[in-house]
């Protein structure tokens with residue numbers, strides 16, 4: 001099966017370098033004239049899927065906003081994932097999972113096994129229990145052409161105290177995570193399937209990104225204050241590997257589908273200019 005890295009590389013070239021999040025915040029539901037309930041959640045997600053599912057490279061449902069509504073919210077998430085896959089966008093589930101290896105195996109089956117109802121193209125993962133504890137995810141991703149995005153330098157200001165801390169060998173925690181990702185992606189073409197999450201808000205990373213050879217998911221654009229121009233500062237020569245991610249900035253244009261599409265097109269144009277892809 002074709003690797004996630006290869007599928008993502010093609011999708012970004014064909015559809016543009018953009019990941020749009022589905023983050024149905026209560027404030028956005030209200031702004032769209034929807035109730036803060038399962039029906040509102042369902043309408044919100046369907047509107048985004050119908051407007052963007054056949055247009056953007058990657059759609060990233062934020063699991064937390066579906067989990068809020070219990071089993072009914074998870075049913076909406078499952079059907080959102082199915083609809084997105086039918087429309088051709090890659091689905092990156094933002095669930096930030098991580099645990100001891102034996103439990104990570106269950107998370108891996110939930111998201112990266114094609115027989116699961118929650119099967120997605122890629123999932124976000126937290127390396128706080130050690131990057132090695134995520135091995136079951138990496139293995140299942142490799143077996144079925146999936147991807148994993150591992151948190152390295154997150155977009156929130158609180159992340160730095162942990163992620164920029166230095167370990168005994170002098171490397172930052174973020175660099176340690178990136179080095180382990182580099183090993184997993186070594187030799188992969190056109191790009192590896194294990195990505196790193198590095199916020200567009202973090203300024204200079206003080207990290208060596210040259211060997212990562214995987215996609216660099218950059219949240220923090222728009223609502224959190226970063227702009228497309230910041231991507232050059234944060235990623236330097238690694239900027240062509242960046243997958244820019246917007247949620248509220250694009251979603252705030254809804255619920256009119258044409259306005260959502262226009263907002264996504266604007267974001268693609270801005271990012272394409274920075275990533276020097278045409």
Ligand SMILES: O=c1ccn([C@@H]2O[C@H](COP(=O)(O)O)[C@@H](O)[C@H]2O)c(=O)[nH]1
Nearest residue numbers: 062154155199219220223224246247248
């Ligand atoms: O470092 C990180 C990792 C993940 N996120 C997630 O991305 C979106 C951002 O939403 P915006 O509305 O564009 O701010 C959200 O789902 C976060 O959980 C992140 O922001 N930073």
